Amino acid sequence: MFSTVRERVGEVLLPGDEFSFEAEEKISLTAPVKSEKVVCGPGLRRCGDRLVVFKSGVLRHKEPNVFWIDSQQRRYVPAKGESIIGIVTAKSGDVFKVDFGGSEQASLSYLAFEGATKRNRPNVQVGDLVFAQFLIANKDMEPELVCIDSSGRANGMGVFGAGGLLFRVSLGLVRRLLAPQSNIRSDLEQLFPCELVVGMNGRIWVKSASVQQTLIIANLLQSAETMTAQQRQQLFRKVQQGAF
Amino acid sequence: MKDTPLSNCERDFLLKAIEEKKRLDGRQTYDYRKIKISFGTDYGCCFVDLGQTRVMAQVSCELVAPKENRPNEGIMFFNIELSPMASPGFEQGRQSELSVKLNRQLERCLRNSKCIDTESLCVVSGEKVWQIRVDVHTLNNDGNLMDAASIAAITALCHFRRPDVSTQGQEVTVYSPEERDPIPLSIYHMPISVSFAFFQQGTYLLVDPCEREERVMDGLLVIAMNKHREICSIQSSGGIMLLKEQVMRCSKIAGVKVSEITELISEALLNDRKARKAGGKCGFAESMPQERITALKKDETPVEMTDVTETANGIIQKGEAAPQTVPSPVVPVPGVGQVGQGLQNSWGLEDDDEDDYEEEKNDNSGDEQVEEVTKMDVGEGDVVEISDSEEEEVVILNPEVPEKPKNTGSKSYQKGAAASKKRQKK
Numbered sequence: 001m002f003s004t005v006r007e008r009v010g011e012v013l014l015p016g017d018e019f020s021f022e023a024e025e026k027i028s029l030t031a032p033v034k035s036e037k038v039v040c041g042p043g044l045r046r047c048g049d050r051l052v053v054f055k056s057g058v059l060r061h062k063e064p065n066v067f068w069i070d071s072q073q074r075r076y077v078p079a080k081g082e083s084i085i086g087i088v089t090a091k092s093g094d095v096f097k098v099d100f101g102g103s104e105q106a107s108l109s110y111l112a113f114e115g116a117t118k119r120n121r122p123n124v125q126v127g128d129l130v131f132a133q134f135l136i137a138n139k140d141m142e143p144e145l146v147c148i149d150s151s152g153r154a155n156g157m158g159v160f161g162a163g164g165l166l167f168r169v170s171l172g173l174v175r176r177l178l179a180p181q182s183n184i185r186s187d188l189e190q191l192f193p194c195e196l197v198v199g200m201n202g203r204i205w206v207k208s209a210s211v212q213q214t215l216i217i218a219n220l221l222q223s224a225e226t227m228t229a230q231q232r233q234q235l236f237r238k239v240q241q242g243a244f
Numbered sequence: 245m246k247d248t249p250l251s252n253c254e255r256d257f258l259l260k261a262i263e264e265k266k267r268l269d270g271r272q273t274y275d276y277r278k279i280k281i282s283f284g285t286d287y288g289c290c291f292v293d294l295g296q297t298r299v300m301a302q303v304s305c306e307l308v309a310p311k312e313n314r315p316n317e318g319i320m321f322f323n324i325e326l327s328p329m330a331s332p333g334f335e336q337g338r339q340s341e342l343s344v345k346l347n348r349q350l351e352r353c354l355r356n357s358k359c360i361d362t363e364s365l366c367v368v369s370g371e372k373v374w375q376i377r378v379d380v381h382t383l384n385n386d387g388n389l390m391d392a393a394s395i396a397a398i399t400a401l402c403h404f405r406r407p408d409v410s411t412q413g414q415e416v417t418v419y420s421p422e423e424r425d426p427i428p429l430s431i432y433h434m435p436i437s438v439s440f441a442f443f444q445q446g447t448y449l450l451v452d453p454c455e456r457e458e459r460v461m462d463g464l465l466v467i468a469m470n471k472h473r474e475i476c477s478i479q480s481s482g483g484i485m486l487l488k489e490q491v492m493r494c495s496k497i498a499g500v501k502v503s504e505i506t507e508l509i510s511e512a513l514l515n516d517r518k519a520r521k522a523g524g525k526c527g528f529a530e531s532m533p534q535e536r537i538t539a540l541k542k543d544e545t546p547v548e549m550t551d552v553t554e555t556a557n558g559i560i561q562k563g564e565a566a567p568q569t570v571p572s573p574v575v576p577v578p579g580v581g582q583v584g585q586g587l588q589n590s591w592g593l594e595d596d597d598e599d600d601y602e603e604e605k606n607d608n609s610g611d612e613q614v615e616e617v618t619k620m621d622v623g624e625g626d627v628v629e630i631s632d633s634e635e636e637e638v639v640i641l642n643p644e645v646p647e648k649p650k651n652t653g654s655k656s657y658q659k660g661a662a663a664s665k666k667r668q669k670k
Contacts, residue, residue, distance in 0.1 A: 101248065211261050
C-alpha cells in the first residue's frame with residue numbers, strides 16, 4: 001500500500017478515494033520484512049484496514065512516511081498546539097473569553113500569562129488582540145488557550161497589537177507563510193521593513209512604518225492568495241518601484 | 245451566530261487611516277466600488293455586485309383586489325431579505341434592526357417618490373389591479389447594502405415585463421407571454437440611494453462604506469436622488485450633528501454619483517435587450533465562468549444488453565392477453581359515460597349496504613365497483629371494457645327530475661341517492 005500511496009503524491013484526490021491492501025501483495029516468509037508505517041496527516045483517515053481521503057486537495061508526502069492532503073479552506077478548526085490570534089470578547093471572573101473564528105469561544109485564564117499571579121493581574125482589555133496557543137482543542141470540550149509555554153515563559157505570546165492592521169486570509173496562505181522556506185516571506189522581506197504576526201486561524205496582523213505601507217502589505221498578502229509565484233513576484237516588483 | 249467582534253487595534257487603525265484620507269482598499273473618499281449589473285433569464289431578475297457586496301432582486305406580479313381607499317391604483321410591495329448567506333450575524337426569519345431599517349428606507353425611496361405609475365396598473369377599477377412585488381435578497385454583505393438594494397430594485401423594475409390584459413366590460417383576459425408580448429411597467433424616474441458615512445463627529449465623510457468602515461462609523465446619511473437632481477428621500481441615522489454645508493455638499497456629490505449610476509443601469513438594460521433580441525443565451529447561468537472539474541460526471545452503470553430482446557419476448561408471451569380496449573368514453577346507457585377505469589370499492593361491505601353509504605353528486609357519472617384487473621395494458625385514452633364477470637356490477641343512479649327546480653335542489657339530491665338503482669350487467 002505504501003507504494004500505491006506514493007504513486008499518487010501530487011495528484012488531486014477527492015473525498016471517498018481510498019487506498020487498500022491489494023490481494024497480490026505477498027509477504028515473503030524468508031526475507032526480513034520491515035513493518036511499514038504510514039503516518040496520516042490532515043485529510044487522511046484510517047477506516048478499518050483502508051486509508052480513506054475525506055478532504056479534497058493535493059496529496060503531499062514528507063520523508064520518510066508522512067502523507068497528508070493539502071486543502072484550501074477559510075474556516076478554522078482548532079487543534080492542540082497551534083498558535084492563533086484571538087480577540088478578547090469578555091472578562092468573566094478569572095477567565096477571558098476569546099474569539100478565534102471557530103464555532104465556540106475559547107477560554108484564557110488570567111494566570112496563563114508570564115509573571116501573572118493572583119495579585120498581579122495581566123493588563124488585558126476587551127477588544128485586545130492576543131497571540132496564544134491551544135492547550136485543549138478537541139470536539140468534545142470548550143477550547144482553552146494559554147499565553148505561556150510549558151516552561152512558563154511567554155516566548156512571543158501575549159497581548160499585542162497597537163498601531164497595526166488585522167485582516168483575514170485563507171488557511172492555505174497562512175501555512176505557506178509559516179513554512180520554513182517560504183517564498184512569499186522572502187519576497188516580502190525585500191519590500192519594506194514590517195512587523196508581522198501570523199495566526200494559524202487565518203488572521204494576520206501587520207505593522208509598518210506608515211499607514212500607507214501597512215495598507216500596501218495587507219492588500220498584497222490578500223491578493224497573493226490566488227496568484228502564481230511569477231505573478232506575485234511581478235506584482236511585488238511593481239510595488240517596489242512605485243514606492244521609490 | 246454572532247459576528248466577529250471588532251478589535252481595538254482595527255478600530256484605531258481605521259480611524260487613523262481615515263484621518264490621513266486613506267481607505268482600506270485604496271479608494272478615494274468619494275469613490276464607489278466597482279458596480280456590476282447582470283440579469284437572469286426571467287424578466288425582472290437582476291443581480292448587482294457592489295465590490296464584494298452582492299444582492300439579487302426579483303419582481304413578480306399578480307392580479308388582486310385594490311385597496312378600498314384607492315380603487316384605481318395598483319399595489320407595490322417591497323421586501324428585503326437579509327439571508328444568513330450574507331453574513332454570519334444575520335439570522336433567518338428574525339427581524340433585526342438593520343432589516344427593518346433597510347426595508348423602511350427602500351419603501352420610502354421607491355414608493356413615496358412615486359417613481360412607478362400605479363394608475364397604469366389598474367385593470368378593472370375597484371376590482372382588479374396588478375400587485376407588483378419586489379423581493380431583494382442579500383447574498384453577500386461587504387457593506388452598503390442599502391445602495392446595492394436600491395440599484396437592484398429599480399433595475400429589476402425597469403427590466404420587468406408584465407402580462408398583457410384586455411377587458412371587455414367585466415371580463416378580463418390575461419394573455420400569456422406566448423400569446424402577446426408582455427409590456428414593461430411605466431416608470432417615471434429612477435431614484436437611487438447614495439450612502440455617506442461620517443467619522444469623528446462629522447469631520448470626515450466617506451462615500452460607499454465597506455463593512456469595516458461601517459463598523460467604526462459614527463453616523464450614516466442616505467440620500468435618494470434621481471438623475472434630474474430631485475431628492476426623493478433623505479435620512480440621517482446614528483445621531484450625529486451635521487452642518488447645513490455638509491448636507492448640501494453631500495447632495496451635490498450624490499447628484500454626480502446618481503447620474504453615473506443611472507448611465508450604468510441604462511447601458512446594462514440596453515445590452516440585455518440586444519442580447520435577448522439576438523436570441524443569444526442570457527442570464528445568470530451563462531454569465532458564471534465555467535470553472536468546474538467534471539461536474540455531474542458519472543460512471544456508466546453496467547447493464548447486460550445482449551439478451552434483452554429474448555427476455556422481453558418471453559415475458560410478453562407468458563403474460564395474459566391484454567383485455568380488449570375501446571376508445572373512451574364507453575356509453576352503457578344514454579346519459580351515462582364511462583371514462584377511464586373505475587375505482588375499486590374500498591369499503592369491504594355487502595353490496596346491499598353500500599347504497600346507504602354512497603354519496604354521489606347529482607350528476608351523470610356512473611358509479612362502478614370494478615374488481616382489480618391485473619396486468620392491464622391500457623393506453624392513454626383507451627377504456628377497458630368491463631368483462632362478463634359475475635362479480636362486477638355497474639350501478640347507475642338516475643337523478644330524479646326535481647319538481648321545483650330551485651327549492652328542491654337539496655331534496656332531490658337525497659332522493660336521487662335512494663332512488664332506483666339499475667343493476668346492469670354487461
